Amino acid sequence: MSAEPADDREETPEGGLRRVARVVLLDPQDRVLLLHGHEPDDPSDDWWFTPGGGLEGDETREQAALRELLEETGITEVELGPVLWQRICAFSFAGQRWHQDEWYFLARTTQTVTAATALTDLERRSVAGARWWTCRELTEAHETVYPTKLAGLLRRVLDEGPPATPEILDTEIV
Numbered sequence: 299m300s301a302e303p304a305d306d307r308e309e310t311p312e313g314g315l316r317r318v319a320r321v322v323l324l325d326p327q328d329r330v331l332l333l334h335g336h337e338p339d340d341p342s343d344d345w346w347f348t349p350g351g352g353l354e355g356d357e358t359r360e361q362a363a364l365r366e367l368l369e370e371t372g373i374t375e376v377e378l379g380p381v382l383w384q385r386i387c388a389f390s391f392a393g394q395r396w397h398q399d400e401w402y403f404l405a406r407t408t409q410t411v412t413a414a415t416a417l418t419d420l421e422r423r424s425v426a427g428a429r430w431w432t433c434r435e436l437t438e439a440h441e442t443v444y445p446t447k448l449a450g451l452l453r454r455v456l457d458e459g460p461p462a463t464p465e466i467l468d469t470e471i472v
Contacts, residue, residue: 315386318400319363320350322382323373325410328456329430332443333370338392338423345442346429348402363403370421371428372413379404380460385445385467392420402445404460446470 323331336344351366353359360378367373383402388395412428414421431439433456436449445451445467455461 314397315399316396317353317359317362318350318398319353319359319366320348320400320402321363321367321376321378321405322348322402322452322455323367323371323376323405323407325406325430326408327432329432330436330448330452331371331373331412331428331430333428334426335424336426338420341426344426345444346431346439347444348448349428350400350402352398359401360403363405367405369416370414370425372411372415373407373409375407375409377406379406381464382455382460383445383451383467384464385470387445387470387472389470389472392424400445401464404455444470 325331331349332346333349334344334346336342349367349370350363351370353362354365357365359381364376364378367376380403381401382404385400385402386398387400388397390396410430414425414428417425433449433453436443436452439449443449447467451465451467
């Protein structure tokens with residue numbers, strides 16, 4: 299589904315909800331960066347998703363967002379903004395069931411060249427690359443994109459600016 303699951307460095311709190319920080323990274327042309335993921339043993343079962351992942355140790359969501367962005371994209375020149383959206387999701391991935399509490403941070407960068415610098419073994423087997431998307435491309439896409447309705451959510455942010463408080467997205471259970 300929309301995220302890489304925990305590896306042995308990440309922690310899931312008692313109760314099972316994995317705390318996740320995601321980044322809605324925009325370039326100077328307001329394109330959003332998405333990663334192309336797939337089931338490790340089935341590249342035809344694929345989707346696009348925002349960079350991000352689980353918190354490690356006692357790091358904050360902001361720290362996790364920047365760390366994950368660096369590891370997954372190599373991008374370091376980032377202006378991290380407010381939390382846009384929050385959602386709870388559950389999905390099966392790599393033979394396991396995952397339950398996540400995801401926070402989506404707005405961020406901007408002028409650095410558009412990507413190079414994954416520190417992928418986990420599972421990420422190396424399940425992330426096929428990255429691409430910058432315009433809102434129009436997202437709207438017209440036939441691919442699966444997470445979070446669902448990303449095109450409309452992003453269009454609203456670009457037209458109206460970030461919400462005053464994070465918007466709670468519908469729970470997604472796949």
